[in-house]
Amino acid sequence: EPPPWMEMASQGSAFEDMHPMIQLHNEIVGFCNLMEPRPEELEKRQELVERFTKLVKKTFGDDADVEVFGSQVTGLCLPTSDIDIAIQIPSDETDGDNAAAADATDEDILKSMKAKESPLVRLGSVLQTEWKDELSYLEVIENTRVPLVKFIMASSNIPVDVCFNQDTGPSAAKLVKQYMEIMPPLRPLTFVLKYFLAARALNQPYSGGVGSFMLQMMILSFLQHREREAIHYRNPCQQNLGAMLIDFLVLYSTDFNYITTGFTVRFDGMYFPKGASDRKEFFWQESRAFSLAIENPLEPTADVGKPSFRMQTVQRAFEVAYKLLLHRMYEPKENSPSLLACLLPTTDEMVERRTMNNTNEAANVIVINY
Incomplete structure (x- = not known):
């Protein structure tokens, strides 16, 4: 059986009549049109980003800045692509901590300990508590060049990678x-x-x-x-x-x-x-x-x-x-x-997208000067 992108690539022409290089060109165009995220998928991703932003503000304060980067921003994301997020947290103010320590209550000390906890560990703990029933996967990866919190939403199967205080991604x-x-x-x-x-x-x-x-x-x-x-x-x-x-x-x-x-x-x-x-x-x-x-x-x-x-x-x-x-x-x-x-091996997702993707097949056709 022909792979799912073939219908979008043929454009009414028989492939056997095409030069192989033109056929391959058209298949690439068809694959891109098949796999690019649909509007409802992009909307679902945006809703997740907005929910996550609220959780970050609640956890780290209103000064915490949430920036989406990577394929979500460039428009190069596949349906299964990660959402890459960078959280920028202002440096903690430490002046006067020692002076205030003598008058601190147990509650103040607990808050101070949480504030000094690794942001990755803290976010991982909050996700495990607040979104416990919504995640199918959660991992805190600290021993890498760029430490990450990785999680996957169970309902949408959208993976998210979160890093802290990294401005190179955006x-x-x-x-x-x-x-x-x-x-x-x-x-x-x-x-x-x-x-x-x-x-x-x-x-x-x-x-x-x-x-x-x-x-x-x-x-x-x-x-x-x-x-x-x-x-x-x-x-x-x-x-x-x-x-x-x-x-x-x-x-x-x-x-x-x-x-x-x-x-x-x-x-x-x-x-x-x-x-x-x-x-x-x-x-x-x-x-x-x-x-x-x-x-x-x-x-x-x-x-x-x-x-x-x-x-x-x-x-x-x-x-x-x-x-x-x-x-x-x-x-x-x-x-x-x-x-x-x-x-490119055919997947169940491709077959499903072919069934659902009955909109304008010529949309977003890319550089076709052959």
């Missing part, structure tokens, strides 16, 4: 939105590759995978160099998403030298030697020479790829993917007319 979301306007293919390629990595459990930085921001930097760097090469050779840059997907997979599976090279998306994108005198301190990991070094455009001495210790597994997944795609494109079609299906 800034990164604004930056990605700016890049999406400059490089329209960034959006559909992110959709497909996010799902590709998630289907293989390679999408979480804390378990060594490739997170959303890192993936977006990889795609953006690829697009920058692709466009520059087209200008150099005076060859119009083909805006076929199928060709871009294959070229991306080839780059990061066989062509890119992970051991010697890193990249930045600043200055319209450029590569740099990881061992250079001004880079080695920040981007060379002797114990993990194969790591992908990516300069954070918001913090040039920070390596976005540093947490991703399973990069060799990701590289092999990309290699298998592009070989599968080429085989399906140029060998007789066997069980399915779909090309993209060899990379």
Whole structure:
């Protein structure tokens, strides 16, 4: 049976009459239109954010600031994507604490102890108490580069990741939105590759995978160099998403030298030697020479790829993917007319969305100049 996105990709044409690269392009467009969140899903997510904001204000005071970032802000979220939230808490005022301690009551001391408790632990305790019957999962992760509180709502199955006093996340979301306007293919390629990595459990930085921001930097760097090469050779840059997907997979599976090279998306994108005198301190990991070094455009001495210790597994997944795609494109079609299906496994959720998604199929069609 054809995968659920095929109906949205055919646009009334028979796939057997299409060039394989055009078919793959249309399948990517169909997949994006199928999987992008519907208005009612976005509304449900917004309601959860508003409820959570009230809980945070109640727990940490009205001065606590709740900021949503990541795919929820950029519009790149899949239906199963996390809601990323950063809570900014003002520094505690400690002047005069010692003077007041002698006159403090037991209740005052208890409040003071709670105030000095780790914000992560405190939030975890409040969630366990206040939302006990509404959560299917709750975890406080303290021993990571960015400590998190993770929870999942039982009724909606929406996962939420919460961090404290981190301002890079919201800034990164604004930056990605700016890049999406400059490089329209960034959006559909992110959709497909996010799902590709998630289907293989390679999408979480804390378990060594490739997170959303890192993936977006990889795609953006690829697009920058692709466009520059087209200008150099005076060859119009083909805006076929199928060709871009294959070229991306080839780059990061066989062509890119992970051991010697890193990249930045600043200055319209450029590569740099990881061992250079001004880079080695920040981007060379002797114990993990194969790591992908990516300069954070918001913090040039920070390596976005540093947490991703399973990069060799990701590289092999990309290699298998592009070989599968080429085989399906140029060998007789066997069980399915779909090309993209060899990379993206069909799920029950996709089938359900195909049934429910009977609105305008041409909405939000992305960069189609083939």
